[in-house]
Amino acid sequence: MNVRFMIVLMVMSLVLGFSSAVDFRWRKTAGFSDRFTRAVSSVVFPVHGNVYPLGYYNVTINIGQPPRPYYLDLDTGSDLTWLQCDAPCVRCLEAPHPLYQPSSDLIPCNDPLCKALHLNSNQRCETPEQCDYEVEYADGGSSLGVLVRDVFSMNYTQGLRLTPRLALGCGYDQIPGASSHHPLDGVLGLGRGKVSILSQLHSQGYVKNVIGHCLSSLGGGILFFGDDLYDSSRVSWTPMSREYSKHYSPAMGGELLFGGRTTGLKNLLTVFDSGSSYTYFNSKAYQAVTYLLKRELSGKPLKEARDDHTLPLCWQGRRPFMSIEEVKKYFKPLALSFKTGWRSKTLFEIPPEAYLIISMKGNVCLGILNGTEIGLQNLNLIGGTVFILHTLAISLSWFRD
8 A cells, every 4th residue: 555644643741643535655655664663552453435536534443342333423513422223223324233231321411521521511411320422413314322331452563352332322303414425334533532432541551542534546544543653754743733722723724835836825723633535625725726736737638527526626637547646747746734842834635646536437536625615615625535643632634744
C-alpha cells in the first residue's frame, strides 16, 4: 500500500494527524511496516470503504459476551459510540448484522460519563437508574437510546487481547440522515469528549491518548489508538482551538492557497471531520476554487461534463479516465496555511489526488462542495476526500510529505 499523507492524533499535550483519502505514498522508499513501530500500547483496526462510490468508511469491532462483530462508521465529529439495539427497537435502519442485544449493565443518570455526555444540555434525571441520550448529526440523522456498558474485544499490535468494559449507546430509535444510504450497525464516536472510545480506553490505562488513521484512495486503510506508531520527526504542528473544544479545529483560521499562491482568502474557520464523506468550503472559498480550476483548465484537453451529476462539477476527457493518476497532471494542489506562532506557519497540503474522484462515467469530479448551501454557514469542513486525523489535545498535526 502506497502512502501519501498520514494524520495522527495525539491526546496528551498535542495532537498528531495525517491526511488523506488519497493513495499512500511516502517520499522515502521505506515500506508501511517500516514506518510504524509495533507497540504493546497500541490497537489497530483495518478500515473498510472509500469516498466514492461508497461514501463511507467503517471498522469491525467485536462487542458483547460472547463477542459479536459490528460495522461502525467512523466519526471524529461526535463522541458517542452506539449500536442499533433490540431494546426492543422502535425504529431501526437496515443493518448488516442482527441488532445488538443490550447488556443488563445500565449506566445511571448520575454517572460521570452520563454527565459528560449531557455537559451542555439541561439534563433531567427523570429515570435515575438509566442515562438517556439523543445524538443528532449535521445531515439530519439521529439516534435515541440509553447508555450501557459492555465488553469490547480487541488486540494489541503484538497479539495480546484486551477486553475492557466500555460505555456505548443502545439505540432503539434511529432516523436516517440525508447522507446515510448504506446498511449501518452503528457509529464509532472518535471525538474529543470523555465518552469517546479513545478517552475511555485512555482513562482505564489501556492506551495513550493518541488516535490516527490513514486511508487509501483505492479503498481501505487503518485506524489506530496508542502512541509509538508515528515518526514525530516528520510531523507538522498547529495549535488546536479552545473555543471550538468539541471539534478538531486549528486555533488560527487558515489561509487558502492554490498552486502555492494565496487566493486572498484568510482566517478560514476549519474543522476536520472523518464523519463527512466530502470536504466542504464556505461559499467564498468554494467559488474561488472553482473559478481558479476552470481558469487553469482552459486550453487543457478537458471540458465540463454537464450530463454527469455525480457531483456538482465534473470534467470529461477524450476518453473515460480509469484513475486519478491519468488526470492529476492537469490540476494544481490546494493548501491551507495555519499560523503556529508570531511568525511561523505550517502548511496542510491538499494534492489533486485528495480532492478529485473518478465517476462511474469515467469523468473526473471535484470532491469539494459548497458547505454554505447545506447550512454550514462560514465553516470549512475537511472530510473524507481530504482525510485527516484528530485527537483530544491542545494541538493538531499531520505528516509532512
